[in-house]
Amino acid sequence: MSLEYFFHPQSVAIVGASQTSGKVGYEIVKNIRQGDYAGKVFPVNPKADRIADYPCFADLASIGEVPELVIIVVPAKVVLKIMEQCGALGVKAVVVITAGFKEVGPEGKELEDRLVQIARKHNIRVIGPNCLGVMVPAHQLNASFGGELPLPGGIGYISQSGALLAAILDIAKAGDIGFSSLWSIGNKADIDELDIIRALGEDSNTTVIAGYLESINDGNAFVRETEQISHRKPILLMKSGGTSAGSKAASSHTGSLAGGETVYESAFERAGVIRCDSIKTQFDFAQAFAYQPLPPGDRVAVVTNAGGPGIMSADAIERAGLTFAELSEPTRAKLAEQLPAAANIENPIDVLGDALEDRYAYAMDVVMDDPNVDIVLVLLTPQAMTRANETAQAMADILAKRKDKPVLACFLGADFVVDSLEILRRNRIPFYDSPEAAVRTIRAMADYVRWRNRPQRVVKLFPVNRHRVERVIDRHLRRGLREVGEMESKEILEAYGFVTPQGEIATTAEQAANIADQLDYPVVMKIWSPDIVHKSDVGGVRVGIHSRREVMDAFDLMMYRIPKKMPEADILGVLVQEMCRSGQEVILGMNRDAQFGPLMMFGMGGIFVEVLKDVAFHLAPLTADEARRMLMATRTYKMLQGVRGQEGVDIDVIAEALQRLSQLVTEFPAIQEMDINPFMVGPPGTTPIAVDARISVEKPKNP
Ligand code: ADP
Numbered sequence: 139m140s141l142e143y144f145f146h147p148q149s150v151a152i153v154g155a156s157q158t159s160g161k162v163g164y165e166i167v168k169n170i171r172q173g174d175y176a177g178k179v180f181p182v183n184p185k186a187d188r189i190a191d192y193p194c195f196a197d198l199a200s201i202g203e204v205p206e207l208v209i210i211v212v213p214a215k216v217v218l219k220i221m222e223q224c225g226a227l228g229v230k231a232v233v234v235i236t237a238g239f240k241e242v243g244p245e246g247k248e249l250e251d252r253l254v255q256i257a258r259k260h261n262i263r264v265i266g267p268n269c270l271g272v273m274v275p276a277h278q279l280n281a282s283f284g285g286e287l288p289l290p291g292g293i294g295y296i297s298q299s300g301a302l303l304a305a306i307l308d309i310a311k312a313g314d315i316g317f318s319s320l321w322s323i324g325n326k327a328d329i330d331e332l333d334i335i336r337a338l339g340e341d342s343n344t345t346v347i348a349g350y351l352e353s354i355n356d357g358n359a360f361v362r363e364t365e366q367i368s369h370r371k372p373i374l375l376m377k378s379g380g381t382s383a384g385s386k387a388a389s390s391h392t393g394s395l396a397g398g399e400t401v402y403e404s405a406f407e408r409a410g411v412i413r414c415d416s417i418k419t420q421f422d423f424a425q426a427f428a429y430q431p432l433p434p435g436d437r438v439a440v441v442t443n444a445g446g447p448g449i450m451s452a453d454a455i456e457r458a459g460l461t462f463a464e465l466s467e468p469t470r471a472k473l474a475e476q477l478p479a480a481a482n483i484e485n486p487i488d489v490l491g492d493a494l495e496d497r498y499a500y501a502m503d504v505v506m507d508d509p510n511v512d513i514v515l516v517l518l519t520p521q522a523m524t525r526a527n528e529t530a531q532a533m534a535d536i537l538a539k540r541k542d543k544p545v546l547a548c549f550l551g552a553d554f555v556v557d558s559l560e561i562l563r564r565n566r567i568p569f570y571d572s573p574e575a576a577v578r579t580i581r582a583m584a585d586y587v588r589w590r591n592r593p594q595r596v597v598k599l600f601p602v603n604r605h606r607v608e609r610v611i612d613r614h615l616r617r618g619l620r621e622v623g624e625m626e627s628k629e630i631l632e633a634y635g636f637v638t639p640q641g642e643i644a645t646t647a648e649q650a651a652n653i654a655d656q657l658d659y660p661v662v663m664k665i666w667s668p669d670i671v672h673k674s675d676v677g678g679v680r681v682g683i684h685s686r687r688e689v690m691d692a693f694d695l696m697m698y699r700i701p702k703k704m705p706e707a708d709i710l711g712v713l714v715q716e717m718c719r720s721g722q723e724v725i726l727g728m729n730r731d732a733q734f735g736p737l738m739m740f741g742m743g744g745i746f747v748e749v750l751k752d753v754a755f756h757l758a759p760l761t762a763d764e765a766r767r768m769l770m771a772t773r774t775y776k777m778l779q780g781v782r783g784q785e786g787v788d789i790d791v792i793a794e795a796l797q798r799l800s801q802l803v804t805e806f807p808a809i810q811e812m813d814i815n816p817f818m819v820g821p822p823g824t825t826p827i828a829v830d831a832r833i834s835v836e837k838p839k840n841p
């Protein structure tokens with residue numbers, strides 16, 4: 139069933155309606171009345187005649203028709219009984235305002251489970267429990283106790299916190315911000331964030347979806363569906379709290395670096411969801427998205443009446459990675475024609491401190507005509523001659539005629555500009571209290587446009603040897619082993635096209651020396667134990683060993699010292715390995731998130747990964763483009779390109795390795811976390827080598 143009955147019910151019953159002002163059961167009926175809701179309203183209360191001018195009913199059955207929407211406000215212990223009555227009557231949509239469910243502990247959780255059972259049995263969709271209700275300004279419906287109905291507008295809002303929604307309503311009221319609908323989803327026992335986002339995606343009154351979330355029920359579905367919706371409408375979300383995955387003890391570098399925050403960031407980026415870190419930022423963004431066209435690109439032109447703020451915005455534009463528009467020759471000529479000789483006709487266009495509205499209007503119009511400009515920021519400082527109101531009106535007049543490019547305003551000041559801001563607001567010109575806030579918004583718009591224009595995602599599949607991997611993993615799962623040892627990790631990697639160093643395990647010094655002779659010098663020696671995760675930490679790695687004698691000494695030393703340091707460790711011997719030509723060390727890794735699946739990592743490798751933390755993340759499966767972006771997001775990327783006369787490395791080869799790894803972890807859900815560190819890369823033409831690898835497996839929970 140769609141959520142039509144919640145958006146646009148023809149009739150609403152309030153069970154638990156009250157005559158006592160201040161009680162939730164009264165406030166809701168009063169709010170419905172004051173909102174001028176056009177449908178039928180049935181307060182249900184056996185002890186009252188009338189509530190807020192509506193005749194009352196003793197129970198749902200005595201209404202005589204089936205209300206399309208039922209709001210339940212009765213105490214928690216009575217809610218199930220009312221739900222059964224709704225079911226018997228054929229009600230299809232219910233909002234449970236009542237608290238005292240999952241949020242209060244195990245007993246409440248049980249009550250909530252039973253509520254859901256009843257709902258499923260009767261095909262009832264439920265919002266809540268423990269919520270503020272629903273507001274649909276587009277249809278003058280205020281089925282909530284969140285206060286006055288806000289103005290109608292294009293923003294559809296969803297909140298997992300009722301209290302925060304109340305604050306948002308208050309801010310919206312002060313700023314005349316309009317909404318298509320607002321949803322307090324409470325405990326999300328039945329209808330969850332994705333149901334609402336999906337419905338808002340379909341809702342013709344909603345142009346921007348915004349919200350505050352604390353958790354996401356189904357990470358995979360969330361990414362899949364919001365990615366579709368983001369192509370049609372921007373989704374702006376505030377998100378607090380991490381995921382469950384962050385808490386489990388990590389045995390890989392990737393696992394320890396991939397916190398709950400990271401995975402949400404990656405999920406949002408993948409889905410084109412715009413993340414907002416505060417209510418203010420969210421409204422800053424929402425107004426621009428709701429009322430202005432999307433910019434064709436990221437080239438910003440600034441029109442200002444003072445040099446200082448012009449420079450501030452130019453700095454902010456550069457810091458934000460946006461392009462400072464270079465005006466075309468005809469534009470400059472036109473500006474020179476009408477503006478005073480002292481005016482700056484280059485970006486930022488300075489119309490000078492004595493500029494009246496006509497100069498602003500002229501400059502704005504001319505700049506908007508320039509094909510080199512995608513977006514215009516108008517700055518105003520209150521100087522002696524400045525006419526803020528008239529300037530705001532002049533901007534509105536231009537935008538009434540043309541809406542081809544977004545225009546944002548930043549009128550600095552407070553008292554002097556207060557009326558002009560009112561004019562901007564009425565005319566839906568988004569305005570900001572600092573050039574930085576305006577630029578942040580421009581950046582969000584430009585990022586969104588770039589995301590929408592990205593080519594269709596195509597994930598390349600490489601020919602690999604799945605059976606070989608299956609065998610190794612099955613063997614571990616059968617024996618209940620979590621850590622896959624270095625040798626078997628390498629077997630897995632080779633099956634997916636990676637090259638690993640040659641080497642063998644020695645159990646005596648003599649044997650070690652023989653292996654080294656076979657491999658050719660120099661060699662590397664590493665302690666070999668399933669219990670030692672980071673070998674260097676215990677003195678378990680020696681590189682650049684040049685002779686038989688040295689090999690034998692190193693063997694004896696390791697076998698003597700390490701068991702002393704780690705008496706518990708089961709030490710199987712020493713790995714003697716070919717030494718790779720020196721190259722740059724990078725790390726390729728993955729951590730599987732319980733909510734969102736495999737999260738890939740790329741970064742600066744070696745033994746200081748956790749210290750330097752120069753890493754980038756992205757959800758698998760990776761496209762070639764996404765893999766390349768991950769590389770580019772790190773500082774290591776600059777080094778890989780070659781610095782100080784050093785030759786660069788083949789970037790595409792690393793990007794391909796990341797894609798292969800992404801394919802491996804996508805095809806094997808048993809792999810919980812892994813990394814290749816170091817992945818040693820040399821100049822173009824040389825083969826990169828997976829020197830060290832760590833893989834943990836576990837029976838997948840939902841294969
Ligand atoms: P761990 O990460 O368990 O300490 P590694 O096998 O990654 O052990 O070795 C630590 C460091 O030693 C690597 O980052 C790399 O610099 C160097 N190293 C290890 N093996 C080789 C090798 N075969 N060739 C060249 N350098 C190596």
Ligand code: MG
Pocket residue numbers: 744815816830831
């Ligand atoms: Mg290592």
